[in-house]
Amino acid sequence: MRKHLGIAASLAAAISFGASGANAAGKSPAEFYKDNVVTIILGAGPGGGYDLYARTVMSHLVKHIPGKPSYILQFMPGAGGQKAAGYVYNVAPKDGLKMAKLSNMLPAFQLLRGKAKYDVSKMNYIGRAASMQYVTMVWHTTGVKNLADAQKAKTPIIFGSSGISQSNYIVPTVMKNLLGLNVKVISGYPGTAAINKALEQGEVTGRAGAWSSWLSRAGRLIDEKKIFAIAQSGTEKAGNIMDGYGKPTPLLLDMAKNDDERQILRLLSSDAAIGRNFSVPPGVPRDRVKALCRAFDATMADPAFLADAKARKLLVEPKTCEWLTKTAAEIVATPKPLVKKAKALLGWK
């Protein structure tokens, strides 16, 4: 019986090898992509950070893909990027012509919200252009200049948020419920610009936002010392984000008191690590995925791309497809009881 199983396994392996070999022999990635058009699907509308990163990366990436294809963008916003993820995962052709720049929140959503129509651990990642390190900023009139000040604050710091599934809600809520900070979160602002306006008008006294967004949209407030960074969330500490006393801000992940808290914080900070990621759906031929991964790596080191990114004030903190695949798999493997605790922490049902 075992012998039969072994033969069957060998046959299956031979067939699968034959299939991928035939694919590689039939049409190399260069032949396939030549004169073809790659569509990059964005889980957001035009004009924002998704759009800007996608346009900047794609305009250089296609030069490094064998066969030098053309590219177009396709906007598919909705449900915090889950609509696009569902489409890419289930409907989009698996030929390597449909790429995606999906929400960095998807791994967390998959575990915390449930009923996901995708599995981020099965996506074929191409690479990450930048992290989305979230930085908690507090308005100067509160007298809070670092995390220690915030922990002693008697008056609550009021954070503006655009919705309970957004990082600008998750980060302050974690600070309140896990670290015991005196914090209130007001949801319902239409977006970052509105929260920044509310900050300047004294309606709120804090906001958690992507570091890149702080730099591009509110750099003036940082320069004028109107706001101070008190903490950063993510899986890796960025050494260049200073608090109001000129010292590096702590990473929320490092504040965990035990392993369970660390895993919960890692799950809730996963969006920072996944960052500005690019992927193709599962089922795309391996040689094409490999070609796209290497093209992405070459793009991230391309001086023309780096100059373009600098001109557009875009952070570039690249990671390979292998790193991204491993990270997504680790996040999805968070034990269920801890996922339950994380949901309770956020007040999600």
Next chain:
Amino acid sequence: MKNKLMKTLAALATIVVISVSGQPQAIAADMELVLGTGSIKGKLFSAGNAISIASVLGGKGVKVYNYGTKGGKDNIKRISKKKRAINFGFVTAADLGKAKPKQLKAIRGLMAVGKAKGKTVLLIVRNKAPKKVSKEAYAAAVAQVVGILKSKKGMSRVKAAWKGYSPSSGAADFKAAGVKLHKAAIM
């Protein structure tokens, strides 16, 4: 004397060449425009994809990107927005009938693209040029997109995605809704 005349003629010819080639340069400049289609499950979204690909393969510098919106009313809203506006949108005459006068002012009619669910689908365009783009260059880009939509290759590509595609004027519908026609509109 003959030499002088020849030199003058050569200079004149150079000016003519420069002024003629000056126009396509504005058109050929890379421009990325966004078309609001409708639900990602609908035929118009597929048609939008086909238009998008046709614009790239057309290879004249203008790219049209497809945007899965909530439909005609949403497209009118997005075209007339001050920030992050889209450039093109599919609508029906009924959608235009419900639009506010301020929204109608912001749009121009281009053409009728066919019928979906028994209703004529119209293509509208934002009147205002995107930031840092001149009026002339924008108008030329819009004309280029209309050209692609009327071209044999463009038509067959869009028809393959949406059988209902059959470009025509649509002027009567635009007139009835109080929408002005764009210079590049199909008459």
